[in-house]
Amino acid sequence: MKKLAFAALAACLAGAPALAEEVTLRGVSAFAGGTTFSRPFEAFVAHVNEIGKGVVQIDYVGGPEAVPPFELGNAVSGGVVDIANDTSAFYTNLVPTGDALHLATNTVQEQRANGCFDKIDAIHQEQMNAKFLARTGDNVAFHLYLTKPIEGPDLSGLTIRTTPVYRAMFEALGATLVRTAPGEVYTALERGAIDGYGWPLQGVMDLGWDEQTKYRVDPGFYQVDVNILVNLDRWNGISDEARAVLQQAAEWVEAKNAENIAINAEEASKQAGAGIEVITFSPEDQAKWLATSQEAGWAGVAAVDAAIAADLKACLVE
Template identity: 50%
Template sequence: MTDRFKAAWVATVLAAVSVATQAQEVTLKAINAFQEGTYFAQNFEAFVKKVNEEGKGLVQIQYIGGPKAIPTLEQPAALRNGVVDMAATTASYAGGIVPEVQALNYATVPFQELRRNGALDYINQLMAEKNLMYFARTGDGVKYHLYLTKPISRPDLSGLKVRIAPNFREFFQALGATVIQTPPGEVYTALERGVVDGYGWPLLGVFDMGWQQVTKYRVDPGFHNLEMGVQFNLKSWQKLSPEQQTFLERQRDWLERLALEKSMADVAIDLQRQQDAGIQVITFKGEDAQEYLRKSLDTAWAGIIRLSPEHGPKLRELMVAEQ
């Protein structure tokens, strides 16, 4: 074999290997329910970066951005219909498609226990019927709070208009509030113009949209558990090879550790930031605090069971720790 022939043969083999590698690589299109760079977008963005760095030749993620690409409340349908393959979002926004998925907000046992005890498998069986799959948790270990522009002394929101997400609609209604659902990007203007008197939001992320400028009070204690996650179009997941799925599951484990560690560290930071920004704390105590927390859980699960009488009781059994 001449040197020229050897060189040509090697080049042919390398080209064939390159083509085969390219054929194996899959690009997944992903969307975020939250504006790029904001607090609740950052963990998923770190995940995308890590996947793209370590998954060359195997898996890549085309991150098309946040609500400007697809409005937040339209993203679950876009995911189900295959417009995108992945969505970094919250179960609350998918509740119109799979009502039971909102139960993830009301779990009182740790998320990893939901993986172990079958609760997440149960949720995914229900999501599979709508071509969806819950893949990863990107926000954990943080409570929701009520933020207000007007003071209250008891858990009574009569006469107040409060911006809500679907996962705490019934709770605030039970407290007497008039509830208004808007995307996060519209909350600042709604507060500024007096369209709403407050909003429900996790302890973290208030500063992303400048809401501290139009927020006077935070109500303690916090309620429910923050749920942020990554959902997959089920058919897109099933098309991946076992190697690609294993790679993404390994990245998922890294993401979930990052999310929990970051949340725990950031809670103390944001508590101080809110204090420095002049947000005053209204703290319910004694019976008021007990009533507030009891009502937050009871109304939430009553809603799940009403929407899904077959599955709701079983999900509560798996997700709520014995009192």
């Protein structure tokens, strides 16, 4: 090993192209291993480890037990973690306009084609020292889940578990909000500390929340963003070949976002099987629900940075 490093250094000094050594990146997910929103990342890791042999490998260290979800942004920003699977809602401390990402109505493929992806990447590079490598979660909407029924889009008197994803909307509809990591939702429900929670259509059953959930409010709103981020210094320090492997695997995992449409249908029927009833509002109330989600969501981003909000809205909402 030492000899090899010396040989590489010598080759480098002699001006000859150095034999790039295989690099290993330490990877962590903000979601528990094997659960819905870690799955695309886990497939990405397996793919990189297959196509990147001799060039780049990922050592998947683990999930929230390795790094607490709301700390993962700092960990990848500072280089404690090289590559992270994280949602923008968990790192708003670093990229406060990241809330725009879940307001997208188009796909990541469209965002790559219309230049939006590069803008989002530039914001991540500048504000959190991270390369925005890939986005998963397209086609999966968020919902409100409840332990008691509601009649319409009035959440006053309800205490709801939230993350920045739902904050602006649920606040506008009068809810009292408590932010928790996913790992704390079950206990909060069990203790009656919350009357419900925001969560995507997929994954409710992963941590047993169906046992404590009576209702899902339809329609869903927004679109999940679970992103693969690489520490920028690490990204800049690896070979072109390693970066190309990661880019290729990024677009490969993004192509799998289309599978979410079929998975959504399976999940909805599993929830029904677990006894979760669907609350559907009147057409006027549905319109209010959805209009509030968009208006409150974009107002929240504009309050942070009006110029970025306008720029991203133009390429995320088509």
